[in-house]
Amino acid sequence: MIISSEIERRYKLSSNEFKINYVEQGKPVIISNLISSWDGLNKWSFAYFQNLSPHLNIYAKKFRYNQIDLCSITIDEYAKLIEKFENNHEINDLPPYCHDLPLFELIPSLIKDVQPFPLDYLPKWYWYKWWRYCQFFMGSSQNITPLHFDCLITNNIFFQIVGRKQFTILLPDDAKYCYRQGWRWFLVDPENPDYNKYPQYENARPIKFIVNPGDILYMPPGTLHHVRSLDMSISFNIDWHTNKSSLSALATSMRGMPVQNSYYNFLLVMGLVFKIPPQIIFNFYKSYLNYVS
Numbered sequence: 001m002i003i004s005s006e007i008e009r010r011y012k013l014s015s016n017e018f019k020i021n022y023v024e025q026g027k028p029v030i031i032s033n034l035i036s037s038w039d040g041l042n043k044w045s046f047a048y049f050q051n052l053s054p055h056l057n058i059y060a061k062k063f064r065y066n067q068i069d070l071c072s073i074t075i076d077e078y079a080k081l082i083e084k085f086e087n088n089h090e091i092n093d094l095p096p097y098c099h100d101l102p103l104f105e106l107i108p109s110l111i112k113d114v115q116p117f118p119l120d121y122l123p124k125w126y127w128y129k130w131w132r133y134c135q136f137f138m139g140s141s142q143n144i145t146p147l148h149f150d151c152l153i154t155n156n157i158f159f160q161i162v163g164r165k166q167f168t169i170l171l172p173d174d175a176k177y178c179y180r181q182g183w184r185w186f187l188v189d190p191e192n193p194d195y196n197k198y199p200q201y202e203n204a205r206p207i208k209f210i211v212n213p214g215d216i217l218y219m220p221p222g223t224l225h226h227v228r229s230l231d232m233s234i235s236f237n238i239d240w241h242t243n244k245s246s247l248s249a250l251a252t253s254m255r256g257m258p259v260q261n262s263y264y265n266f267l268l269v270m271g272l273v274f275k276i277p278p279q280i281i282f283n284f285y286k287s288y289l290n291y292v293s
C-alpha cells in the first residue's frame with residue numbers, strides 16, 4: 001500500500017489561520033516552534049515527576065485485544081518500571097501505559113511549565129482553568145495506543161514534550177475501511193495490516209508521521225489515530241469542541257454513541273452553544289476525566 005498523503009507542517013501558525021485553514025476545513029496539521037519557550041521541554045522527565053510527587057497514585061492501562069486492563073501504581077513505582085525497561089528493553093517487562101491522566105489537576109505546579117499556553121487556538125469557553133480539560137500520556141518506548149477516535153468526537157490538540165511518537169492517522173471518511181469494534185476502537189493494525197482479514201483496508205489512506213518534542217499536532221473531530229512511542233515519552237492533549245463540532249457530536253447519539261458520551265456532549269453543547277459558564281458545567285463534566293471507554 002502506498003502511503004499517499006502527508007501532513008502539513010507549519011511554523012508558528014497564527015490562531016486565525018489555524019481556525020480558517022485547519023479547524024474549519026477538518027484538516028490535520030503539525031505546528032512547530034510555537035511552544036519552544038516552554039520550561040517543560042527542558043524540565044519534564046519521569047525523575048522530575050517522581051521528585052515532585054513520589055506517592056501520588058496514578059492509573060496505567062494495558063491494551064489487550066478487546067479490553068483495557070487498568071492498574072494502580074505510584075509515580076515512584078512507575079518511574080522505576082520505566083527506567084528498568086529502558087535499560088534492558090525486555091519486551092515481557094513492557095510497562096503499562098499511563099494514558100488519559102489529568103496530571104495538571106494532580107500536580108498543579110506543572111501548569112507553570114507550559115506557559116504561554118496557546119489559548120487563542122481554543123474557543124473562549126475553555127479559557128477558564130483550561131488545564132482541567134488536559135489529559136497526559138506517558139510511558140516507555142514501544143507503548144502503543146491502538147487505532148481509535150476520541151470518545152466525544154472532539155478536536156484534539158496534542159502537545160509532545162519528551163520523546164518522539166509515530167502516528168498513523170486516517171480521516172473520518174476512512175473509518176468504514178478500518179473494521180470498527182464497539183464505539184470507537186478499530187481492528188486493523190495500521191502498522192502491519194492483515195489484508196486477508198481486513199480487505200477493505202486497501203481503500204484507506206493512512207497518513208504516517210513522527211511527532212517530535214516541541215511539536216503540536218492538531219487532529220480534527222473523528223480522526224482515527226494509532227500511536228507508537230518511539231522513545232520514553234511524555235505528552236498531553238486537550239480535547240475540545242467548537243459550537244459546530246459539539247452539535248454534530250451530539251447528533252451521533254442517534255448513531256451508536258454510548259449514552260454516557262452523549263451526556264458529556266450535551267453538557268458541552270450547553271456550555272458552548274447556550275453559554276452556560278464553565279464554572280457550572282465543569283461540576284457535571286469532571287467525571288469524564290476518569291472515564292475509561
Ligand SMILES: O=C(O)CCC(=O)C(=O)O
Nearest residue numbers: 137145150158227235237
Ligand atoms: O499518545 C498516545 O499514545 C495516544 C494519544 C491519543 O489517543 C489522543 O491524544 O487522543
Ligand SMILES: [Fe+2]
Nearest residue numbers: 148149150225
Ligand atoms: Fe485519542
